[in-house]
Amino acid sequence: MSVRSPNWVPYLQVAPLSLVFLVFLVVPILTIVVVSFFDYDSTRLLPDFVLTNYEELLSSSITWRTYGQTLEFALITWICTLLIGFTVAYFLAFHVRSTAWQTVLFLVCTIPFWTSNIIRMISWIPFLGRNGVLNTALQGAGVIDRPLEFLLFSDFAVVLAYVHLYTLFMVVPIFNSMMRIDRSLIEAAHDAGASGRQILWNVIIPLCKPGIAIGSIFVVTIVMGDFVTVRLMSGGQSASVGLMMINAMSLLQYPAAAANAVVLLILVLMTVALMIRVVDIRREL
Amino acid sequence: MRDGRRRPLSFYLLAGFFGLFVLFLYGPTSTIVLLSFQGPSGGLTFPMNGVSLHWFGNLFERQMVGDFAGSLQRSMLLGIVTMLVTVAVSFAAGLAFRKRFRGATLVFYLAIASLIVPSILISLGIGLLFRVLEWDPAWYSSAFGAHLSWTLPFGLLIMFAVFNRFSPSYEEAARDLGASPWQTIRHVVLPIVLPSLIGVGLFGFTLSYDEFARSLYTSGTFNTLPLEIYGMTTNVTTPVLYALGTVTTGVSFLVIALSLAAFVVIRRRRARFGSDAGRGV
Numbered sequence: 001m002s003v004r005s006p007n008w009v010p011y012l013q014v015a016p017l018s019l020v021f022l023v024f025l026v027v028p029i030l031t032i033v034v035v036s037f038f039d040y041d042s043t044r045l046l047p048d049f050v051l052t053n054y055e056e057l058l059s060s061s062i063t064w065r066t067y068g069q070t071l072e073f074a075l076i077t078w079i080c081t082l083l084i085g086f087t088v089a090y091f092l093a094f095h096v097r098s099t100a101w102q103t104v105l106f107l108v109c110t111i112p113f114w115t116s117n118i119i120r121m122i123s124w125i126p127f128l129g130r131n132g133v134l135n136t137a138l139q140g141a142g143v144i145d146r147p148l149e150f151l152l153f154s155d156f157a158v159v160l161a162y163v164h165l166y167t168l169f170m171v172v173p174i175f176n177s178m179m180r181i182d183r184s185l186i187e188a189a190h191d192a193g194a195s196g197r198q199i200l201w202n203v204i205i206p207l208c209k210p211g212i213a214i215g216s217i218f219v220v221t222i223v224m225g226d227f228v229t230v231r232l233m234s235g236g237q238s239a240s241v242g243l244m245m246i247n248a249m250s251l252l253q254y255p256a257a258a259a260n261a262v263v264l265l266i267l268v269l270m271t272v273a274l275m276i277r278v279v280d281i282r283r284e285l
Numbered sequence: 286m287r288d289g290r291r292r293p294l295s296f297y298l299l300a301g302f303f304g305l306f307v308l309f310l311y312g313p314t315s316t317i318v319l320l321s322f323q324g325p326s327g328g329l330t331f332p333m334n335g336v337s338l339h340w341f342g343n344l345f346e347r348q349m350v351g352d353f354a355g356s357l358q359r360s361m362l363l364g365i366v367t368m369l370v371t372v373a374v375s376f377a378a379g380l381a382f383r384k385r386f387r388g389a390t391l392v393f394y395l396a397i398a399s400l401i402v403p404s405i406l407i408s409l410g411i412g413l414l415f416r417v418l419e420w421d422p423a424w425y426s427s428a429f430g431a432h433l434s435w436t437l438p439f440g441l442l443i444m445f446a447v448f449n450r451f452s453p454s455y456e457e458a459a460r461d462l463g464a465s466p467w468q469t470i471r472h473v474v475l476p477i478v479l480p481s482l483i484g485v486g487l488f489g490f491t492l493s494y495d496e497f498a499r500s501l502y503t504s505g506t507f508n509t510l511p512l513e514i515y516g517m518t519t520n521v522t523t524p525v526l527y528a529l530g531t532v533t534t535g536v537s538f539l540v541i542a543l544s545l546a547a548f549v550v551i552r553r554r555r556a557r558f559g560s561d562a563g564r565g566v
Contacts, residue, residue: 010380010382010385010386011386013377013378014378014381016377017374017378018388020430020437021395024407024431024433025395025398025402025407026395027410028407028413028414029410031413032409032410045416087299087302088303091300091303108307109306109310115530115533116510116534116537117495118518119514119529119534121518122317122518123314123317125329129329129330132331133316133331164309167306218400221401221403222403224403225405228497246405261409261410264403265402265403265406272401
């Protein structure tokens with residue numbers, strides 16, 4: 001486009017970005033892959049090429065159970081955030097009539113996002129705890145006669161925190177897709193006699209696929225790599241792949257952690273590849 | 286959509302759902318803001334035992350909690366530098382992507398990869414890299430790079446969105462009037478995209494200020510604020526934790542308010558000085 005600037009200009013412009021990705025993404029990932037084949041003793045890394053880290057990892061039933069639990073968390077969180085996120089985005093895009101109101105309501109949803117995630121997690125403690133707001137209210141109302149114990153420090157709390165933290169990542173891209181839908185398509189479907197449900201299912205949802213895919217990728221990859229939420233919200237009772245890596249790291253078993261990281265990376269990339277097959281994301285940007 | 290008609294029942298149902306969602310988002314957070322004003326003998330849950338600023342005072346006593354003031358300072362500084370670098374680098378890269386160049390697709394996919402590879406892997410990788418090279422990780426070197434690997438993809442995607450809507454005719458006009466490429470960027474492109482650059486900066490700051498996983502193995506001896514908060518969640522059981530939450534939330538809001546103010550000022554100036562079309566010279 002810029003006729004006068006010489007050919008090397010774009011390379012110069014993109015150089016800093018590429019350099020950051022090279023040094024702080026590509027090289028570290030390669031380091032993980034290399035270290036995952038290292039040997040180690042209680043104090044040192046021993047450069048070598050051994051497969052023991054992978055053998056130990058993949059032959060342990062704890063590994064499989066932990067991966068299973070991580071995928072389960074990811075799946076449940078995905079379903080919850082998708083249902084809630086889609087409904088919220090649908091309301092904002094199709095039922096709120098003025099742009100001003102859309103902006104205001106949208107801001108209302110995004111503001112909590114600016115608070116630290118960890119703070120937002122611990123904010124559930126006074127709410128769900130044994131003597132928390134919810135238990136007190138339920139007991140006061142006579143619904144239960146002793147505090148519900150499963151609310152805090154449980155799988156329930158973990159998923160609740162995920163939904164609380166990441167539903168917005170679904171709302172934003174789905175809302176974006178919905179706003180691009182040509183309103184005359186919906187009018188046309190309406191005129192052709194489609195019911196509201198048919199319009200939703202045959203017109204809106206197919207056209208929202210890119211947004212759904214982008215939101216899903218965000219939520220699923222974040223949940224699969226998470227360890228903070230699992231540790232804090234389950235009170236140490238649940239495990240996740242991320243947590244397993246952290247524990248290996250704290251025992252200075254770096255190669256073991258690295259092997260785990262490689263397996264997790266492969267799993268994440270496979271999941272994302274699967275989602276991208278459904279929709280060409282690059283075209284949507 | 287169908288203006289002038291009565292709102293259907295589904296509107297009220299969905300509005301109710303939206304209301305519940307907002308309550309869900311705000312409820313817990315506002316609880317801890319409230320509880321951070323507990324009296325000195327108050328605990329982690331209701332009821333409130335009086336109202337005081339006791340726990341905020343407690344926050345700044347070094348011996349009670351870790352190094353709150355120091356970590357806040359480091360996180361602010363890191364956030365600000367990350368913000369500035371993110372804006373500059375994303376802007377430059379955004380300009381590059383408007384033209385064709387070899388490797389554009391590769392760089393794009395690297396950016397996407399940087400978003401989807403779990404943060405803990407990046408943290409682990411950089412930590413291991415520094416260990417293998419026998420360098421000491423520090424918040425201003427390795428953690429800074431780790432944060433950039435998180436903020437730059439967002440910056441780049443925002444720049445894509447901006448330049449997709451940017452009409453090249455402004456630049457053509459500038460060129461026809463004899464502006465050099467540099468002058469075109471400085472006096473035409475930059476002022477037009479400035480509000481979006483503020484957005485990129487805001488994203489950069491808050492993402493960095495908040496980043497926990499990518500700081501874990503990269504920040505070295507001195508904690509950043511999220512690490513400090515995390516440390517506190519595992520060993521502090523007093524409302525000082527909530528005071529910390531309230532203060533950091535306050536800082537986030539301050540940053541947003543300042544950015545919005547900058548945004549408004551730019552728009553006002555533009556409304557006043559922006560166009561001299563039709564006024565003659």
